[in-house]
Amino acid sequence: MIAVANGSAADRARAPRVVIVTGVSRFLGATIAARIAADPRVHKVVGVDRADPPAELAPLLRDVAVRRVDLTDGASSLVKLGAEALVHLAVMSSPDPEGGGRAAMKDQNVIGTLQLLAACQQMPSLRRLVVRSSTAAYGVSFRDPAVFTEDTEPRDVPRGGYGRDILDIESYVRGFRRRRPGVTTTVLRFAPFIGPQADTALLKFLARPAVPTVLGRDPRLQFIHVDDALEILRRSVLEDHQGTFNVAGPGTLTLSQAVRRSGRIALPVLEPAMHAAASFGRGVAGLSLDQVDLFVHGRVVDTARLVREYGFTPRSTADAFDDFVHAQKPGAVITPALVAAAEQRMLDMIRSVREKQGRAGR
Amino acid sequence: MTVPEVDDEFDERVAAGLAFLRRRLSGQYQIDEFGFDPELTEQVFQPVLRQLYRRWFRTEVIDVKNLPAEGGALVVGNHSGTVALDALMLSVACHDEHPAHRYLRLLGADFVFRMPFVSELARKSGATLACNPDVERLLNAEELVGVFPEGFKGVGKRFADRYKLQRFGRGGFVSAALRTGKPIVPVAIVGAEEIYPLLGNIKPLARLIGTPYFPVTPTFPWLGPLGLVPLPSKWLIRFGEPIHTTPYADGADDPAVVFNLADQVRETIQTMLHETLELRPDPFAA
Numbered sequence: 018m019i020a021v022a023n024g025s026a027a028d029r030a031r032a033p034r035v036v037i038v039t040g041v042s043r044f045l046g047a048t049i050a051a052r053i054a055a056d057p058r059v060h061k062v063v064g065v066d067r068a069d070p071p072a073e074l075a076p077l078l079r080d081v082a083v084r085r086v087d088l089t090d091g092a093s094s095l096v097k098l099g100a101e102a103l104v105h106l107a108v109m110s111s112p113d114p115e116g117g118g119r120a121a122m123k124d125q126n127v128i129g130t131l132q133l134l135a136a137c138q139q140m141p142s143l144r145r146l147v148v149r150s151s152t153a154a155y156g157v158s159f160r161d162p163a164v165f166t167e168d169t170e171p172r173d174v175p176r177g178g179y180g181r182d183i184l185d186i187e188s189y190v191r192g193f194r195r196r197r198p199g200v201t202t203t204v205l206r207f208a209p210f211i212g213p214q215a216d217t218a219l220l221k222f223l224a225r226p227a228v229p230t231v232l233g234r235d236p237r238l239q240f241i242h243v244d245d246a247l248e249i250l251r252r253s254v255l256e257d258h259q260g261t262f263n264v265a266g267p268g269t270l271t272l273s274q275a276v277r278r279s280g281r282i283a284l285p286v287l288e289p290a291m292h293a294a295a296s297f298g299r300g301v302a303g304l305s306l307d308q309v310d311l312f313v314h315g316r317v318v319d320t321a322r323l324v325r326e327y328g329f330t331p332r333s334t335a336d337a338f339d340d341f342v343h344a345q346k347p348g349a350v351i352t353p354a355l356v357a358a359a360e361q362r363m364l365d366m367i368r369s370v371r372e373k374q375g376r377a378g379r
Numbered sequence: 380m381t382v383p384e385v386d387d388e389f390d391e392r393v394a395a396g397l398a399f400l401r402r403r404l405s406g407q408y409q410i411d412e413f414g415f416d417p418e419l420t421e422q423v424f425q426p427v428l429r430q431l432y433r434r435w436f437r438t439e440v441i442d443v444k445n446l447p448a449e450g451g452a453l454v455v456g457n458h459s460g461t462v463a464l465d466a467l468m469l470s471v472a473c474h475d476e477h478p479a480h481r482y483l484r485l486l487g488a489d490f491v492f493r494m495p496f497v498s499e500l501a502r503k504s505g506a507t508l509a510c511n512p513d514v515e516r517l518l519n520a521e522e523l524v525g526v527f528p529e530g531f532k533g534v535g536k537r538f539a540d541r542y543k544l545q546r547f548g549r550g551g552f553v554s555a556a557l558r559t560g561k562p563i564v565p566v567a568i569v570g571a572e573e574i575y576p577l578l579g580n581i582k583p584l585a586r587l588i589g590t591p592y593f594p595v596t597p598t599f600p601w602l603g604p605l606g607l608v609p610l611p612s613k614w615l616i617r618f619g620e621p622i623h624t625t626p627y628a629d630g631a632d633d634p635a636v637v638f639n640l641a642d643q644v645r646e647t648i649q650t651m652l653h654e655t656l657e658l659r660p661d662p663f664a665a
Contacts, residue, residue: 159489159492159493159508160489160508160510161508162507162508162510162512162513162516163412163413163414163502163507163508163513163516164412164413164512164513164516166512169512231495232495233494233495233496233498233499234495234498234499235414235499235502235503237410237412237414237502268412269410269411269412269414270406270410271410271414273406274406274408274410275406276406277403277404277405277406278405278406278407280405288495315414317412351404351405353405353407356401356404356405357401357405360397360398360400360401363397364393364394364397367390367393368390371386371390
């Protein structure tokens with residue numbers, strides 16, 4: 018017999034015995050599945066994805082029972098597993114050109130989440146649901162406050178597809194919360210991920226030697242280090258954290274500052290031109306409307322609620338970005354060493370001129 | 380013969396300048412969550428504004444001691460002058476004339492943040508959107524926040540209406556001060572009304588270019604870019620006594636309390652304006 022949810026407080030705080038993780042054929046899903054499986058209190062972790070995990074993730078998934086399920090076709094096969102916690106990470110932040118592009122991305126994000134939540138409603142054993150969301154949930158508007166708290170309502174719908182998907186996903190989760198108030202539902206609004214690897218569309222973009230920016234705009238950016246994101250996810254599964262949380266590195270960098278810190282060159286482009294490049298086909302140079310939104314408006318969130326609830330402070334946006342810069346050094350055009358050397362050369366030049374003058378004067 | 384001390388001083392300035400450039404070029408500077416860049420403000424924006432403040436407008440400050448040396452406060456002023464130079468001059472006054480060299484965090488209309496370049500200059504100089512979440516956040520962070528509740532009604536009024544305070548919106552600024560328990564410091568700015576005397580407003584043109592108004596002054600648009608040079612009026616900035624909001628703390632959500640307090644602030648500034656005007660009989664005095 019499956020343990021019934023809505024037990025005592027101690028029961029609620031208990032680590033789940035069976036956990037389902039969606040999106041395990043990608044780095045984040047595979048890594049968190051492996052970390053949860055490594056916890057002795059967890060008996061079984063089932064990893065779900067519509068595609069088989071690539072070979073390089075296979076070692077991580079040794080202790081994970083991987084199942085191939087396309088969530089858009091329905092997730093009823095997951096109902097009977099007796100899962101006590103479910104982590105939904107099968108949310109794509111950018112289209113995969115080989116995997117069906119934007120249409121497939123929207124299907125997976127919106128329909129996939131809808132089907133998964135329908136299945137969750139039929140799982141009597143489920144006590145905990147963790148959903149990957151994004152700070153894109155705040156939309157974009159010139160009337161937005163400078164810093165978003167979790168209670169800020171979006172004013173305008175974003176132009177970018179990912180931003181719109183996130184709004185849909187969160188509205189489905191709100192519906193689920195109403196229907197299953199006994200399930201602890203944790204919504205994690207992640208800032209863009211960053212780490213040594215340039216493995217997201219935004220990071221690939223920032224790793225280019227010349228980074229196109231919007232002329233006359235210098236957005237404030239925030240990142241969350243992948244390792245910190247994983248720690249928050251791990252705690253969300255093993256501990257009890259009801260609510261919606263911004264997950265971001267404290268502090269902010271402007272885009273121009275980030276470009277300079279990584280030794281790249283900013284290439285300012287008129288906004289309509291960037292908009293056109295992002296809308297054309299699959300987007301020129303890996304650009305998407307989500308990035309145009311971000312590069313015009315920027316996005317900074319308040320992380321006080323996260324720090325209070327989890328007792329964990331992610332490393333700052335600047336430190337997280339440094340980690341990326343170190344790993345991406347080969348692509349740098351203007352390195353800090355080069356700037357420092359130029360400064361030294363000019364100081365030496367002035368000194369030598371001065372010495373010559375001194376000698377001539379004497 | 381060269382004088383060594385002069386050389387040393389020159390060299391130090393060059394070295395400091397180069398170090399500044401190195402920090403800027405390699406992104407090694409700090410900004411706060413609102414995008415405020417203290418180094419850029421201190422090294423670039425303030426020196427430019429200071430010339431205007433001292434040489435052009437010959438600004439004098441009265442009772443700067445009324446500005447708290449530490450802790451958050453809401454500085455409320457009268458708005459005028461077609462272009463919001465009064466806000467910028469007030470921020471120079473708070474920084475240069477007060478012993479604590481405080482930064483004034485200005486609040487701007489969304490119009491400011493819609494415009495490319497202008498929006499970024501505003502953020503880097505410490506301004507943010509005039510909305511309650513931002514005001515409360517700044518006040519809770521113990522910052523000095525500058526607000527002009529008249530908004531466009533104040534800057535865009537005709538020369539004939541000079542030094543007549545316009546309506547004060549819904550008093551959102553008061554509820555922010557009440558909720559955070561921070562004092563309100565009323566400020567009267569005399570001089571900004573004469574810099575671009577607004578004779579008329581070409582509304583269709585304003586609608587075409589998307590601005591709140593299209594000004595016609597004695598020099599603009601007739602003299603072209605030359606018409607953008609502000610007239611060199613004499614400026615006086617007077618800080619009034621802080622109005623403490625803690626006694627009304629319970630009334631933050633009571634529209635009547637908020638409205639009455641906003642009205643009290645408005646009356647205070649209007650009275651201060653009349654008194655300060657009498658100290659300056661000639662608008663273009665030395």
